Amino acid sequence: EAQVTQNPRYLITVTGKKLTVTCSQNMNHEYMSWYRQDPGLGLRQIYYSMNVEVTDKGDVPEGYKVSRKEKRNFPLILESPSPNQTSLYFCASSPRLAGEPKQYFGPGTRLTVT
Amino acid sequence: RKEVEQDPGPFNVPEGATVAFNCTYSNSASQSFFWYRQDCRKEPKLLMSVYSSGNEDGRFTAQLNRASQYISLLIRDSKLSDSATYLCAVKGDSWGKFQFGAGTQVVVTP
Numbered sequence: 001e002a003q004v005t006q007n008p009r010y011l012i013t014v015t016g017k018k019l020t021v022t023c024s025q026n027m028n029h030e031y032m033s034w035y036r037q038d039p040g041l042g043l044r045q046i047y048y049s050m051n052v053e054v055t056d057k058g059d060v061p062e063g064y065k066v067s068r069k070e071k072r073n074f075p076l077i078l079e080s081p082s083p084n085q086t087s088l089y090f091c092a093s094s095p096r097l098a099g100e101p102k103q104y105f106g107p108g109t110r111l112t113v114t
Numbered sequence: 115r116k117e118v119e120q121d122p123g124p125f126n127v128p129e130g131a132t133v134a135f136n137c138t139y140s141n142s143a144s145q146s147f148f149w150y151r152q153d154c155r156k157e158p159k160l161l162m163s164v165y166s167s168g169n170e171d172g173r174f175t176a177q178l179n180r181a182s183q184y185i186s187l188l189i190r191d192s193k194l195s196d197s198a199t200y201l202c203a204v205k206g207d208s209w210g211k212f213q214f215g216a217g218t219q220v221v222v223t224p
Contacts (some may be wrong), residue, residue: 029159031210042118042201043158047130051212058211090157101205105157109142 002027004106006091013081021076021109031094031101032074033058036068036087037108043090049074055061082111105113117141118204120215127192127222134188135218137202147178147185148207151198151219158201161187192222 004023004025012083013019025032033048035058045058064084065077074093088110092103117140127133139147147164151178162169164185166177175188189196206213 025165033210035214037155040122042120043203043214045196045212048210049185056210059213084160088155102163103203105159107157108155 002104004091004093004104006089007031008044008109009107010110012025012109012114014114015082016080017110019081020080021089021091021111023074023076023106024072024091025091025103025104027073027093027102028071028097029093029095030071031096031103032068033092033094033103034076035090035092036060036085037090039086046089068110079081081111083113085111086113087111096102116216117206118202118213118215120200120218121133121201122216123219123221125218125220126218127189127196129192129194129222131192131223132188132190133192133220134186135177135200135205135220136184136186137218138182138184139202139204139213141182141185141206142180144204145207147176148203148205149174149185149187150201150203150214151177152201153198161200169219170220176199189220192220194222194224198219 034046035043047066091106149161150158202215
């Protein structure tokens, strides 16, 4: 089944404790992206990747890191989480950006930082 | 000012009625436009792309007005299952960057 998976789905952690949210897609998509969703603000793009070893900042990259060592995986790293990073996070992938860049989203990771 | 704006609603719609709502964007160089559907904080799912000439997919019609910088979504013959939040998405002129609106909530009532 073609899908984007994220782990963990739910996470409660404390300020400053490094964490990684994994994202994996089995559709051989070149493009992957991370978003956070907060009430009233909609989806905001954190980082994106056009292909392996190619990443770039979205609109809200502060406090996050990413890597793209393999085509299928695009982990999101929070080196020192803070309470303002409490949010619902979505990973997405797309086959290509030329033409119609249709994004497929993972199920989301609900993160709470206390 | 947000780059992509939507009326949050809710739009309360009787079953069988038609509802329409817009999404405005500020970057005139934006290239691609989409409508996504999101149920109860689950993952967004692509509903349809929006083409310059307008396009239909069953009961859904999307329009793009580049001069006034907005896209619209019209739902005909609303079903209870159409109750959801509809997000507009805009791909700007920078490779890989997308902006989403905060969503318009639609509630279809019996």
